[in-house]
Amino acid sequence: MIRWLAAFFIAILALPVAAQDTMPPAPYAYSQLDNPQLEAEAAALMHTLRCIKCQSQSIADSDAPMAGDMRHQVRSRILAGESPDEIRRWLIARYGDYVSYEPEVxxxxxxxxxxxxxxxxxxxxxxxxxxxxxxxxxxxxxx
Missing domain, CATH: 1.20.5 (Single alpha-helices involved in coiled-coils or other helix-helix interfaces)
Structure with a gap:
């Protein structure tokens, strides 16, 4: 009985880890925008943003799922008409000053x-x- 309870609790604790791997990537995480000018704006911004998980790579260079989600956010917001500065401010407000390679005072x-x-x-x-x-x-x- 104790073994079954232990196995049950271990399975319950492992569910969040398993869920992370089964999530499909965001649509714009690994695909570029159709408009070359908008993609250039997004790429320039992505090179100035730090991956929260990797910490030594920009979100443009990182393969971490978190960086993919951030790339998706950048591209989606560029498509919605937001400026790179507005997107940077939003990401800093969401993830903190550390996300930017160009910190502001x-x-x-x-x-x-x-x-x-x-x-x-x-x-x-x-x-x-x-x-x-x-x-x-x-x-x-x-x-």
């Missing part, structure tokens, strides 16, 4: 831009101070 991303500048300023200040101390000590020794 916002309340959550400003440290990414400010911290490197602060580090450079601190290093420059330390170097200038040390160089100033060396010059002062070498001038005092040569007199």
């Amino acid at each position: 916002s309340a959550t991303t400003w440290p990414l831009f400010a911290v490197p500048v602060l580090i450079v300023l601190v290093v420059a200040g330390v170097l200038l101070r040390r160089l100033g101390q060396r010059r002062g000590s070498s001038e005092g020794q040569s007199s």
Whole structure:
């Protein structure tokens, strides 16, 4: 009886995993738009968006199902007449700032831009101070 219950619970837990593999891909995940100009806009946008699952590939280059869904969204929205900027904003609102290879300065991303500048300023200040101390000590020794 316990074995049957354990097998039942394992089967129940495995159902979501099995469901992911049986879903057909979205229509525009792996096919291009008929209009070459619209497809060029979609492709340019897709190269600037990061795959959430792969994290090191754009959605244009990734084979992950999530990237296919995102490609479908981009192409569908381009066909609906949305601009690439509107689509980018929608994807950022849905998936977060990380989805974009070109992050914008916002309340959550400003440290990414400010911290490197602060580090450079601190290093420059330390170097200038040390160089100033060396010059002062070498001038005092040569007199």
